[in-house]
Amino acid sequence: MQLTRRDEQMLDWLNVVRMADMDGVRWALAALKHGHADNPVTTRRANQWVARMAEAGLVERVRPMYRNRQIVWPTYAGAGRTPPALFRQTMRHELAVAAVSARYLAKGYEWSRDRRPESPRDHQGDGLAARGGVVELVEVELTTKKLARYRVIHGILGQRLNGELAAVTYWCTPEVARVVDREADRFVFRDQRNRLVTRGVFDNQGRWIEGSAFAV
Incomplete structure (x- = not known):
């Protein structure tokens, strides 16, 4: 599969934040298209991107019963790191960090x-x-x-x-x-x-x- 520049930037971002839910993914996808964004991409567009990366073996995804959104993280093939521990106490914090990070990207940071x-x-x-x-x-x-x-x-x-x-x-x-x-x-x-x-x-x-x- 041919990766676009935005695909590569998204994988780099996921490598930094370690994991994100679809709120963070939507904002990051919007931000990395033009370097800024006033609104996130649609949930459908974000799901399509995640599905494409998952099919290529570059991300994993899961929707835990206690969350109302998918959680996405880069695979070893996509980022060279081991999978995160999805059920540790800090997971909620890491997802919140990703949500904030994506919004900073949308402001051009x-x-x-x-x-x-x-x-x-x-x-x-x-x-x-x-x-x-x-x-x-x-x-x-x-x-x-x-x-x-x-x-x-x-x-x-x-x-x-x-x-x-x-x-x-x-x-x-x-x-x-x-x-x-x-x-x-x-x-x-x-x-x-x-x-x-x-x-x-x-x-x-x-x-x-x-x-x-x-x-x-």
Whole structure:
């Protein structure tokens, strides 16, 4: 099968995010066609792309009983990595990261993984979104951390906001967003506070709340 440039870009993106549901696939397909998109492709178009890649042995797919959408991930042939663990506790988080990542692509950003932690107390974000030389660290938070951990994380983020980062954005449930904001008010320096923002866009199952704007 002849792969198009967008096919290759989609497989590269899936390799970075590891897995995605059809919400993420729809937005990524739309974004990678022209480098930006105002709307996702249709579910039918996304299903056709997934079916074509699955037939070529480049992706696998499953629709678990507890999810209302297919989950897609690259095969070893497609990405050179082993399949993800679909039933581990972090799966919901990884799918939410993919949904956010795809929407950044639709706004013309490039998406990459954050750098690895430099020590056990260091913190790795969920991704980096870059556009025009400006880099934003992205966090996806569906459940709250221990409050003491926020003090450590916000201290690290403050140091990075003095360096390579222009902003930090948390994409959360509305409840978690309130906690992150409260702890940021306590631990982020006043002159940096407006560069750490929260967006309450996910429900408790990690699904994008219909009608929630993607504001960047």
